[in-house]
Amino acid sequence: MTLAQLKDELIAYSKTIGVDKIGFASADPFLQLKDRLLTQQQLGFQSGFEEPDIEKRVNPAKVLTEARTIISIALAYPSKMSNPPKNTKEDRRGIFCRASWGRDYHDVLRDRLKKIEQFLLERIPEAKTVSMVDTGELSDRAVAERAGIGWSGKNCAIITPEFGSYVYLGEIITTIPFDPDTPITEQCGTCTKCIDACPTDALVQGGQLDSNKCIAFLTQTKDFLPDQYRKKLGNRIYGCDTCQQVCPENKGKDFHHHPEMEPDPEIAKPKLIPLLTISNRDFKEKFGHVSGSWRGKKPIQRNAIIALAHFKDQKALPVLADLAKKDPRPVIRGTAAWAIGVIGSLEEKKLLNQLKNIEKDDKVLGEIEKGLNILENKE
Structure with a gap:
């Protein structure tokens, strides 16, 4: 042969x-x-x-x-x-990117x-x-x-x-020396839709990405999300598809060739509030098979808190208060305190001041201050 x-x-x-x-x-x-x-x-x-x-x-x-x-x-x-669950005021949902x-x-x-x-x-x-x-x-x-x-x-x-x-x-x-195939000529032309649409200007120019600004990267980090990106996150809890969604080459492209790639809508678009209290075992059981789980549940939970702040979902306040008081992870405590400031009213000032008196972590204290400042600006 x-x-x-x-x-x-x-x-x-x-x-x-x-x-x-x-x-x-x-x-x-x-x-x-x-x-x-x-x-x-x-x-x-x-x-x-x-x-x-x-x-x-x-x-x-x-x-x-x-x-x-x-x-x-x-x-x-x-x-x-098919049949994606609706993101309603009663049940706010996050979204995993299509690659997950x-x-x-x-x-x-x-x-x-x-x-x-x-x-x-x-x-x-x-x-x-x-x-x-x-x-x-x-x-x-x-x-x-x-x-x-x-x-x-x-x-x-x-x-x-x-x-x-x-x-x-x-x-x-x-080591097998097959004959190589011919590369395809670049066909983006003068189109800059992806660059223009990038929420954080991570696409510096065509073909050059500042990964540290990219929402897909930011959703995978484990520390506090920088302030300037929190509003940009929207309800994304893992990854970002914006630069793909606006691409003219993707218009009408939707392929279902592989049964194992079909999304479970309740996993791809999960309810946000239940994510905040999910156990390690339940997280692994529900999300462990998707690529978006590779960093564990903490980044997903942090992003879910930011998404609830994005929606200003007042139903989340009791759970956020509990996290801000008791969660052992500073990133979750602090992000929850900040979100309470975004979502809450002046009534939440008392809670944040209580947290301020018992919190020992400097970064978390900084987030509590941010929450208090946001509330004071609502007066």
Whole structure:
């Protein structure tokens, strides 16, 4: 069997296991990416979640000696849910981003990548392979771009002609020297809708993101959310889809190819108040299978408190008061105290002053002061 025949067989096989798109790229170093990553590092635009070693991110041979090819795969995920629950005054709800609907995409893609590796090793036993999804050394987007999966959009997502940017990406580095595919020409043109719509101006310019301003990143942090971003959060409790939603290439794109990616509406759009008191066990049982749970429940609960403040939901005040008094976590106590100031009336001044007298943590005391100042400005 020739390598061309094997490539054709692999493409056909990939369709049978639920891979929506597959492409092949050379394993040469990503020199342009290296320049971009160094610039990001110098500007302080990195999130801290990336592989810290830039050489590993740009040189596949640092991950797999004698690397010759990188196989990139894409799986399309839904952009709409059927019968989404309504966000009512009686039951305020948060929202997980679309990439966190359904089963954790890391598990889904690893399953497909493992099957492709087995397929190749059955035919070429001496071949070597290394696969990765999202948290690996390589840049999924840079690989997908080189492999012809799509182009790198101004919103810093890979945009495919077939599925828009609503795709998960993964890759396999291999020693098998497949012929590479042709990259797709960038097609954003003069459009700047994603840059204009970004709630926090995190898209500095087309293709450049200041991760520290990005709501998708901010929802995953564990400390107090900086003041200037709290109003921007809205009811997002994990991730942000704004730059995808406004993209013309995503108009009408909604694919339901994979049953495991279908959202449970009560998980994708959960009621906010019950989140505040959910136990670790119940959180893991209900949300543990979605990618948005990877940082644990604290960031989700902090974001839920901010979302309730966004809605000025007075029904949340008793629970917030309880959290501000008793929760062992300073971030939750403090954010709850701030939210009481946003939601409450002058009656809540007494409560916040009581909290001020018993609180020992300086950061929490700062949040109590913020809450009191907000209440005083309502007079």
